[in-house]
Amino acid sequence: MNVSWGWVSLLARAARTRRGAIGLTVTGAVVLLAIIGPFIAPHSPTVSQTAPFAPPSGAYPLGSDGIGRDVLSRVLAGGWLLLGVAAASTLLGVGAGLLIGIFAAYRGGIVDSMLMRIVDVLLAFPPLVFALLIVSVLGRHVWLLLIAVSISHTPQVARVVRAAALDVSARDFVRAVELLGTPSRRVMTGEILPNLLSVVMVELGLRFTFAILLIASLSFLSFGIQPPAADWGLMINENRIGLTVNPWGVLVPVVLIAVLTIGLNTFTDAIARASLGLERPPEQMDLVATGIVSEATL
């Protein structure tokens, strides 16, 4: 067993499993494509190059879209904004949910009840409708999109974190620190938070997947990333009328989004299993759990 149980070690253990390796490779490939894509795009993603919905050819391997722009260039350039907004909103949303969850669980009583009722109200809004509401009322800005997606993450994360934090705060080591007169802020950050690591890692993965889908959906509904910018979600919307003439403008973004979310989900699942110690075959874990065999033996 590793000496350190930090997040690096958790990720490393997840990545060493078959499931984790596949998920990480697939996700990594798409992320890499999105990051270096804009620099290797053969044409401008926003300027018309050829006839509308031209089929694939030597100069335009994936053909062109409705106003003659190169599909390949738009695919290469259209990922980073999506991923960037998704990542930022995930960090914000999970961070906020984490704070609310720990605070509610540790404080308990009236504070807990009030926070959780607010969370319940937020949970009652379907995330997509909620984001549509904000963006349609306040305007179509990327920063607003980011905030809307973050807010739709927060209640779910807060619920999950609260449940886990309740369990941790009931343990004796928290009592031991309280007996020393440690202020509750430090009890929460120093004692409870580090024990929620695996929950947080899993939430980050799940919420990131969710954010990608939500932003792509908003773009598809033309409330997300705005034309003429290249974006996978937007491309699906723009090119669906030409589906029979040049299907690549729809198929490639669809496949990329699907592969990305499936890959991320697989890797998240591997993290969740690693955090439970399930990366070994189940029968071996039974033995460790029952104390017949120590971790070191296996």
Added chain:
Amino acid sequence: MSQTDGAESSPMLTGAEDRGQLRPAGEDPALVSVERLRVTLTGSEIDIVDEVSFTLHRGEVLGLVGESGSGKTTVALALMGHTRSGLAIGGGRVIFDGRDLLTLGSELGALRGTRIAYVAQDPTSALTPTLRIRTQLREVFTTHGTERLGGMSAEDRIAELLSEVGLDRVGHVLEAFPHQLSGGQQQRVMLAMAFACRPDLIILDEPTTGLDVTTQRQVLDAIRAMCHSYRVAAVYVSHDLAVVSELADRVGVMYAGRLVELGATRSVFTAPGHPYTRALVRAIPSPTRAHVLVGLEGQPPRPGHRPAGCFFADRCEFSVQACRLRMPDAMSLDGERHWARCVRSTEIVELPAFAELPERELRATSQDLAGLLAVRGLSAGYGGTPILRDISFAVQPRTCLAVVGESGAGKTTLARCIVGLHSGWQGTIEFNGTSLAQDRRDRGRDIARRMQYIFQNPYTALNPRKTVGQLVEQPLRELFSLSRKERADRRERALDAAALSRSFSGMFPDQLSGGERQRVAIARALVVNPDLLVCDEVTSALDVSVQAAIVELLDDLKRTRGVSVVLITHNLALVRSLADDVVILREGVMVEQGATVLDQPREEYTATLLRNVPDLSITS
């Protein structure tokens, strides 16, 4: 001295072991004969248990004892041809009534439950919570056939079984759901279920662990009566040597997956031939004799890391060069069926097992209600339910006061009131002459430093994300402002005082054993030089040898550092070896108090408690 070829190598074992036994001629042959049983991790050559051989006759109770991880449960399950998932039987034979269970295949299922019965440790998880006891007992006969009723009606047979296991109000029990019964009643229902088909062999896996002494006594009586009246052979697996000594005819001692000693209960416990058995016996507190406990340092080698020679050699005070060369053969002792796997067993068997252990000196204590800690008229409860009523006692400086009671006596609530984790009590608690506030937050740093609480369960009392060094330094960071150097200094001294190596500082709790974790918790308390340690069942999660070492440590701290100790425990035997003064609690009320409570109990309740504590030394 003769060396049997038995346990080590040959199928002659049964004969060899039975040679010279005192059974009358014409006795039936062994019911169960285990020959060189080997259990491995699935798909590997790593053995969990190996070279285990013994026989069992009808009407005989064999105790299998050993500490956690010794393989005793693995052996017991193999007697039913079963292994836990991830393990596989890798060799040997289990002959049951003339047939090898390990080659039976599908016929095995028919034997289980009818001729071989099993009683698990935890009855709450073994009984279905949504079915009445009557339904669950009837199921035995619907599953295994009504011909097993022996001509009786199912109703009559069930009633008979329940009265045989000592349950009264049979009608009430039958109509109850499991949660409406106490732990002891549930376990007796499990016994009735196990005996329902009149089995030939019954396997009992720690059936009384988790029960109070009084209930434990009742369950043990039921087991003994049932085994004798039905002439059932029983294997009783337990870590509690005292319990086994009262029940078993013969005892097998397991260590690191090997049977290291086997013999008649009396001779194994009074004249152990293996140093490990000797160490176990010396580590057990006695309710009748206040002897000094001797702990056993170190840990058994893990599967896959076991040395070539004797597995116990590294921890053994008797080890010689020969021990490390090869696993010692079973050496027959005293001409009976008593043998031990130790090259020096003939010498060790001659040593007095624990007669020479010094008795503790009891310190005379004053009954004066002042002292370091004084509790007066304390009453407390949870949400309107009273738990404690009018508790008064005092703890003198440099002494240990034990608070003893069964579950539900309010022991932990009392400890929590004292340290300030439970508020909403009435009465006064004075520490060093100052009256304490209800809540820890209103008590101030000085009290937080001088009074330290040690938790029951060392597995939850240490933050798994912190190193031992960080954990031990934590109180210093909170209560003092010291330089890094000073903190490291005091941390190292605290680790020394808790008998932990300084090299533990960089390790995480999950790399430590239970005993080591409890020592870290003690070091964390000691680092601030407290005057009082409140210890809540600090040894109940630990093995006996580790328990003895912790008791030794606490006793040593009391004597050398002048720390006072409040020891909260259900274990009366433990009290003898540590306490200067005793308070007996029953359902939130003080029954009696005083240094002589255990020797001359004034109250019937105390006397009953004392009678019910299993005692190893009674056999000697």
